Amino acid sequence: MQQQKISVLQFFYVIVGFELGTTIILGLGTEAKQDAWLVIGIGMISSLLLMGVFTQLSSYYPDDTLVSMIPKIIGKYLSYPVIMIYILEFIYNAARVCRNLGELLNSTILDETPTVVLIGSFMVLVIYCLRGGVETFGRMGELVFPIYIMSIVVIWILLLSVEDFNLKNLTPVLGNGIKPILKEVYLGVINFPFGETIISMMFFPFLNNKQINRKVGMSIILIGGILLMVNSIMMISILGPEIYSRNNFPLLSATQMVSIGDFLERFDALIILIMVVGVFFKVGCWTFGAAFAISQLFKLNHIKSVLLALGTIITPLSLVSATSFVQSLEIGREYYIPYVLPLIQIMLPILLLCIAFIRIKFNPGDPSA
Template sequence: MAQEKISGWQLFSMIILFEIGTTVLFGLGMEAKQDEWLAILAAMLGGLALMRVYSKLCEYYPNRTLVQIIPEIVGKWIGYPLSLVYILNFAYESSRVLRDFGELIAQTILIETPILVVMAGFMLGIIYCLRGGVEVFGRLGEILFPVAFIALVTGWILILTSQIHHFEYMEPVFEKGGQPILKAVFPFLLVFPFGQTLLFMMFAKNLNPHSRFRKVGMVGILASGIILSLNMLGLISTFGSLVLKETEFPLYTAIGMVDLGDFIMNLDALAILMMVLGGFFKLGAFMYGTVLGTAQLFKLESYHPLLIPWGTIILAMSFIIASNYTQHIYIGWKISIPYIFFPLYIVIPILLWIIAAIRKMVGA
């Protein structure tokens, strides 16, 4: 399988777009209420520790992806089935992201368009991009990251200047101490979005040089954590924690409320642009992990023939996983995060790191 290369800036851009992808869509669990922005910062610290674990595994086994590393650590009898579990998880995550953005588009700007058409078009765009390889995906991230960042900053400048924010909604800070913050962090915020960066172990060997993976990953998590925390601060000051928890697409709603002298208004498309760019890269990254992992597990020469089959399966899965959007969110937050993603993104990687470290110490 040909080795493709991406730069540190390209990987950084992809991490930021991935992290803000679906996260800016929601008001999150709001377990910490008006302290949710502090909970995001606390989860970011946990994310930095997790990235240290992920990068250490990549240092122990250079030029290998997660799917290739696992059998090296625990042997083929456990490793191959576990690698398959991760591949299936990446596919499941892809279907969830696709459903998120299909619902967003279908409920906002393309109300009369069937959601199948929206999601199929989204998937075709991802397949076309990934057929060009990870280098094309990286260059696209490098180009579009500034666009998404400028859109986000512009949106919040307009919200602040239109005076729909109320800073008193952020008070009191630490009203009930640190317990609500810890409850918000574990397991929800630690997994979503910071633990999901485990996926970038599938990109690590493409980094030129791959030894920079830890540095790029750490900076990416730090930057995305600050962006998400500031975004949450803005949302809380606009809606208040109670209303925010019940608002389906809060950032979209907030930007839609902007009205500057009946001149600057109806800016919904700005929010859609920013969120779709993030969603495109989150779906694309999970899709890449799925097809590359499958090709590596079954010793295929290229992942390109798998794009259409897996794309079709993921599109079908996005409908099967839930009968409606409310159920989709419930399954993701109450079932998938604590019982599927938490073990796969946090518990198992830490165990793999411990085993690998012991094996390196004893020279096994």
């Protein structure tokens, strides 16, 4: 597994697809209402610093993933609980995203199919792909990503035909002041989805050109952020800030308003395609990260059996993590994103970078550094 490599372009496709994931459907910065696009822009710029932390750590330890570098930074025994925190985060995030997919499919085209069947079938597809290794996952991303982006662009073009489309819905800018924007940025968007790009540290050692990991990392944040900004502008322009802030699937609702000549309607299937592909990237990255982290922690030679075990864990976990989809969103937005993720995705990486800098600066001959 460690001998496999992926190209920089494949890595870019996979992580940008991961970054968009469910976010392109669910919307961001809803509490800021018409300033949601501004929230995404500020979060994107702020997250460049965070990506700088991730890439600097990887430049200190170019052959190590996030999990394998932690013992070299803080020591063998202190590293165990930290590694377990990241493994549990990866698994929980995969389950949470699967739940979102299952609920969307249940509420649209497959309303009579049990959610467990939908999620279980999807996990079989993900595990089948990941068992081929990181190269297979990278090639799949290279194949699917252009179709994914093309579908999003087609949706945007269709949204321009909606009669209710009005850019005045974006005004007044800063109509509610700066406080809601900063709250959404630093308790929300910077953690989800930008902070989640910490998963890229599980892929950096597999790059065939590690020297440009910082450039590609920054590009991922910028391109993903711009796409999310445009998407937010399109949704608010059609739905208005009030409906946008209350709707669980604003892009789906906006797309349902498309009607060309009273003939071309019901483009829901295209939204489902976007959601399925985005969740494939998201769950694939989280599951690969968890499986490879477990294999490194317990020094396993192969991760195929670990992937099978994770597949059987993630499916039921996605169902028991919340009693309903509304509760799942509430847990995520009210507790998990603003309080748990900052510790795992911001504070811990910054602390690890500071310790790594001190070790390398003052103990250059230390083999663990």
